[in-house]
Amino acid sequence: MSIQLSVEGLSKIYQTGEGVRDISIEVAKGELVTLLGPSGCGKTTVLRSVGGFVDPSEGIIRIGDRDVTNVVPEKRPSAMVFQSYNLWPHMTVYDNLAFSLKLKKKKKSFITERVDWALNLVHLTGSEKKYPSELSGGQQQRIALARALLLEPEVLLLDEPFSALDAKLRHELREELREIQAEQNLTMLFVTHDQEEALSISDRIVVMNRGKIEQVAQPYEIYHKPASLFVAQFIGRMNFIKGYAQPDGIRIDQLIFPNERGLIGEVAVGIRPEDVKLSEGKPSIEAKVAKIMMLGHYVEVTLHTIFGQLKMFIDKNEINTVELGRIVHVTLTRIQSFQDSNENYLERNEAYATI
Amino acid sequence: MWFIKLIGKLKFTGFVCFFIFVIFFFGPLLNLLLLAFSGEWQYPDRLPSEWSLTWWTFVLQNDAIISSIWLSFLIATIVTLISLLICIPAAYAFARIQFPLRRFFLFSFLLTNAFPKMGLYVSIAVLFYQLNLMNTFVGIVLIHLINTLMYMTWIPSAAFENVHRSQEESARDVGASPLKVFWHITLPMAKPGIIVASVFTFLSSLNEAEGTFLVGIPDYRTMPVIMYSIIADYPSTAGSVFSVILTLPTILLLVAARKFVGAESFANGFKLK
Structure with missing residues (x-):
């Protein structure tokens, strides 16, 4: 061309x-x-x-x-x-x-x-x-x-x-x-x-x-694959939580993800709401169902976890698998990690929470 | 009272206000019109006791008066054309270019109206004597321009401001040079404002008396100047005949331009931006 x-x-x-x-x-x-x-x-x-x-x-x-x-x-x-x-x-x-x-x-x-x-x-x-x-x-x-x-x-x-x-x-x-x-x-x-x-x-x-x-x-x-934290934040919906990067992987609570970018120290981890999945097996994250919103062909579920709020999209047919106030276990199928100063990360996390 | 109940208090008040307004507005005009056609009209009578066209024939057969009418229209036309030439570019500059003291300059056009006119004219006359402009056509035109600059700058400037930049830019984009953009897009879009300003200019020049009197006497006597001497020298009937003649073009022009002389066009011209 x-x-x-x-x-x-x-x-x-x-x-x-x-x-x-x-x-x-x-x-x-x-x-x-x-x-x-x-x-x-x-x-x-x-x-x-x-x-x-x-x-x-x-x-x-x-x-x-x-x-x-x-x-x-x-x-x-x-x-x-x-x-x-x-x-x-x-x-x-x-x-x-x-x-x-x-x-x-x-x-x-x-x-x-x-x-x-x-x-x-x-x-x-x-x-x-x-x-x-x-x-x-x-x-x-x-x-x-x-x-x-x-x-x-x-x-x-x-x-x-x-x-x-x-x-x-x-x-x-x-x-x-x-x-x-x-x-x-x-x-x-x-x-x-x-x-x-x-x-x-x-x-x-x-x-x-x-x-x-x-x-x-x-x-x-x-x-x-957003190339920067800004792109991750600007395009689509994204959860941001704190993670810790080590040479062998990025840790979020009990979960470990591959450290593709070779980051070190505290990192900002972005997770698309559709990449948060209900899971029975281990390791998983314990979360409390705080809000359920029916949005047409999908359902937006707000979860409270030990590292903050997580939004999860599930199929409309699975709406009965979650119940307000119940404890569920979720896993993250895909994450994005960004090296960023702690300050910036917190600021963006707040920005997200207001959306 | 039964009719207040019938139409409501508010409406009644409105009606009364309107009635008073109509009397104030049309009363003097009606009186003028009656006077112009009266032969004899003594104090206690409500209407003239005798109708006549005597003073109309007097006015319309007097050569000095007829030539003054022509002179007035000639001056008004020339003044309008010159102020268009001077003020349209200025108005465009005020609307489009951000230069230092822009608002101050725009405001300065009002200054000529802030002083007693006669004082201003006398000081101008001193200048005109030195420049040999007294008792000349050019001198009268210059005096008239002082009054018309304000209309011709303020109103078109507001009209130009209402033309959006992207409307000009899209014309550039499709292949028009800046001059063609101005001619085909900006000017036609600002046309209503420019017409309104031209009407005001024409009328204000037509009715200008003080400055013309000072600068034009004795050779250049326009309608309003002649009217002064007629009012002083002849019965009031002659004056009213003349007033009617002087009012006529005003009314005709306003009717012709009423499509453009909306309250909005006028108000837009006097917005301070």
Whole structure:
């Protein structure tokens, strides 16, 4: 696969001292890469640099074979969909879509044909004469997407395009976007702070924190093997408890796990709630059932153990195997361990408890 | 009382307030209109005892008055165009660029209204004598501009601020240069605010009397200036005929622009940001 977008050593430091440092990303043709991170992590800065709306202090941006670092936005082969206020309210949907083609002085019959094509792609055929104010939020974002697609961009940039919509619509549009992306073989850079959104639509995810990249990997790997404590904490649900690392393994109470990373001393151990299992045999952890919550296809059980609170997901059909206030035995089928200072670990543990 | 019970106390109070407002608002206008068409109207009578168009013919056949009307409209048009040229870029700068003392400069446009106008004009007149601008067309236009800068900067500036940055950026993104973005996106979106400001500017120039009087006399006599002398020299009927003529363009313009002259557009213009 050829590289369609490459960002090399991108830095942009604002006067406040915030910004991004030394970001390098490569996106292959037809790939959907997501920049994921909490607000203020710099993901939008990276995206806007690629679009040409931010002048990077350092670094090179290439689209296709071309160095576009110093190219103005209107000359870049990229198209951008913003979070909101994409459309021009004084123009009809048709005029909004036709604007770029009119600037290129295309023939009217050609423009009509292309606008039809774009509207069909986003399932809004027949809305040419409407004004943006007559459309719902989701429809407006679809028109914005159609307008971006009309540019036939080499890279499509999306800046949290669905975050202002309600949950159901967000899901729908996500799926539609993925379909269009596959159909048109689009190369996309997608920015979001919603880890669920990132996991569900991306080919690869770039997790960012405080202006730096924490991990770049496929969604499965990000979830399964988070590279840092931050990623572990940010992606999905995770229990954090204290463990002790020795050369022969990581000890949690009576349980011993392989010490793959060769850590030493006190470590933060992360356990996905689905990796906590009820167990009869030894060794196991004794726990008291403190809360049972039915959440649809699974049940969330809160357990109190000697090293703190543990959340456990069990299948909805097993709801009768746990009873409030009873003592159960659990085992951990899989753990992640991270070397971290005691302080940080405690802070994060608390942060988790409030979720 | 039975009708208070019928419509409710609150509604009744509202009705009374509205009635008082209508009297205060339309009463003088009605009186003016009656006076303009009256031939004879003595004190105890409620209505004129005799109707006549005498003063209308007097006003409309007087060359000095007719030419003053043309002069007024010419000046108002030129003043509006010049303030558009000066203020639209300024308004855009105030809306988009963060520069030091931005609020102070924006606020300074109000300062001309903070002093007694005549005092301001007299000191300007001193300056105008040195620059040979007294009794010139340019001098009058400059005096009018002092009053109109505020409308033309504040209202369009608020209108520009209501255009979101991402709306401009997406236009850049689809291939428009900054100038084309301004022409095709920003300016049309701010158009209602600019129209409102232009109407105010036009009307304020049309009705400006003090400064014009000071700077333009004796050669340049606009409608309001002529009106002063007519009120002083002729019966009040002539003055009211003239007032009606002066009010007419105001009403016509406001009706024509009422689509844009929403309370919102006006209020937006005077938000301190």
